[in-house]
């Protein structure tokens with residue numbers, strides 16, 4: 001039976017998104033219906049709203065969610081009705097050329113549900129990153145709904161669904177940061193703060209946080225940064241060199257999505273260092289790269305999608321780290337908001353006031 005819910009819909013590029021009544025069809029074969037309990041507001045939702053990652057409007061925004069499975073489609077053996085899940089925006093298919101050679105984190109045919117949601121006037125919605133979580137209910141592929149311990153509550157758990165997993169995974173999987181190494185993180189928002197926390201968990205010796213906002217740098221210190229660089233005060237590359245005996249860092253991370261900060265992250269490396277690009281660029285961006293300088297430094301530039309994670313392996317692990325007190329998710333929640341407050345949350349994000357606003361949809 002089709003149900004009626006509420007969701008935050010972006011109708012046109014650059015315009016405010018509004019809460020609308022939405023119609024949700026039952027889950028099809030291999031799909032599940034999830035009642036969303038919480039959803040973090042990630043910068044990628046802002047990219048969607050502005051039209052910089054696609055033009056399939058109207059979008060159902062939100063992609064960092066946790067909730068309860070309410071119904072399962074034909075053939076679904078897991079998860080089960082009543083399971084508490086975090087939603088993954090990538091779920092390996094098991095069959096593509098990457099899955100076939102044991103690299104499912106690169107899956108080229110990641111699973112999604114068929115379009116099951118539409119506006120009250122009948123227009124099919126494109127769920128952000130194939131999920132759509134700023135809503136009361138969403139339909140996803142069964143393998144996108146990963147059961148985790150209820151000891152990690154929804155407002156905290158939802159952050160594992162994107163920003164936290166991306167940041168921690170970029171450190172542990174994309175870069176394989178070694179204990180004792182030096183790290184610089186450009187951009188200390190929700191994702192960058194998780195990179196810092198990941199570097200702390202990986203026992204990096206020096207973790208240099210770079211941002212243009214003092215409040216972000218103060219939070220960065222609380223997450224484990226050992227040194228803070230305000231890029232407004234001068235050249236951050238020079239500051240990082242000074243902090244590393246003139247050498248630069250072993251690992252640099254760009255968590256903003258801008259050409260100038262990607263170049264800074266490249267030049268802040270020591271010889272043979274690794275630079276990881278996490279920030280999402282817009283289609284107009286270009287890099288003017290002195291190739292000889294790039295060659296001379298050696299090392300690697302890697303792009304990290306979702307921290308090269310495997311949600312079914314990693315979501316329960318991170319939820320467990322939270323339960324044990326090894327992963328701080330509480331501090332990442334700057335504001336808890338209602339579904340009607342996502343526009344002010346985007347504005348607060350643009351003004352740099354938040355690490356994460358989290359939409360909370362309490363149980364009725």
Ligand SMILES: NC(=O)c1ccc[n+]([C@@H]2O[C@H](COP(=O)([O-])OP(=O)(O)OC[C@H]3O[C@@H](n4cnc5c(N)ncnc54)[C@H](O)[C@@H]3O)[C@@H](O)[C@H]2O)c1
Nearest residue numbers: 043044187188189190191211212256257278279280305306
């Ligand atoms: N690769 C992935 O899989 C993936 C996953 C999630 C998010 N992202 C992307 O990661 C990026 C960060 O996301 P977020 O949610 O943390 O965003 P955010 O807005 O919370 O954080 C961005 C941070 O960058 C800082 N910043 C801006 N300009 C700067 C500059 N010139 N120098 C230093 N710092 C600067 C801001 O002050 C802010 O703290 C976004 O582009 C987002 O789309 C990528």
Ligand SMILES: [Zn+2]
Nearest residue numbers: 042044162163
């Ligand atoms: Zn995200």
Ligand SMILES: [Zn+2]
Nearest residue numbers: 093096099107
């Ligand atoms: Zn695959």
